[in-house]
Amino acid sequence: MDLKELYRDVILDHNRPPRNFGRLESAGAGGDVLHADGHNPLCGDRLSVYVRMNGERVEDIRFEGSGCAISTASASLMTEAVKGKERAAVARLFDRVHTLLTRHDAPADATLGKLAALGGVREFPARVKCATLSWHTLNAALERGAATVSTE
Numbered sequence: 001m002d003l004k005e006l007y008r009d010v011i012l013d014h015n016r017p018p019r020n021f022g023r024l025e026s027a028g029a030g031g032d033v034l035h036a037d038g039h040n041p042l043c044g045d046r047l048s049v050y051v052r053m054n055g056e057r058v059e060d061i062r063f064e065g066s067g068c069a070i071s072t073a074s075a076s077l078m079t080e081a082v083k084g085k086e087r088a089a090v091a092r093l094f095d096r097v098h099t100l101l102t103r104h105d106a107p108a109d110a111t112l113g114k115l116a117a118l119g120g121v122r123e124f125p126a127r128v129k130c131a132t133l134s135w136h137t138l139n140a141a142l143e144r145g146a147a148t149v150s151t152e
Helices: 003-015 069-080 087-102 110-122 125-142
Strands: 033-040 047-056 055-065
Touching: 003 069, 003 110, 033 125, 047 069, 047 125, 055 069, 055 087, 055 125, 069 087, 069 110, 069 125, 087 110, 087 125, 110 125
Parallel strands: none
Antiparallel strands: 033 047, 047 055
16 A cells, blocks of 8 residues: 555544544543644634543543634544643653654654554645644643644
């Protein structure tokens, strides 16, 4: 299977139905949910990311919103990839995925698993912001930012 085929298959698989879709409610004492909203004014993608931490570990993560297939699939893949990871590992993963999406000379990184398929977005530069929106929104939630993240 070539990268284009993998990219298409993964995007379709995670767009319908996306994993971890829906709001994450607070669980009472010690169960506060971090939250941030993201918006891509270029294509209209909007999403909210909800994260429940257990110390420095992502205990649970969900997202909701509406957007294109790439935006939805990227958010779905992201939630699967970061659940259970420590905050520092999430930051490193963000850097690796961001490099994959934004640098044309970045090699495919097999250790990214399904996330490597997002590298196919590089062939469509206008869609890179769709794929990175959820990641930037997750960073805002982890930094406890209240403002809406925008890709512009």
